[in-house]
Amino acid sequence: LEKSELLRDGDFEKYKVFKDIRIIGVLGITKSVLPELAVFVYYEDDTVEVVPTRIVALKAPVVSHV
Known part of the structure; x- marks a missing residue:
């Protein structure tokens, strides 16, 4: 898939992964x-967010392989 195919309308506003906050790890x-496969992303500001795997693979490919 092309990168543009992985993103959908509203993704940039909806998910914190697009802001300049470092991902510490994936919790599950x-x-x-x-309605799609997602991961619990743990950020450096001690928050957790559920993010679709398609976005994590695009924005943080190293984290998605841990």
């Missing part, structure tokens, strides 16, 4: 929170 994977 789920299919029950969003």
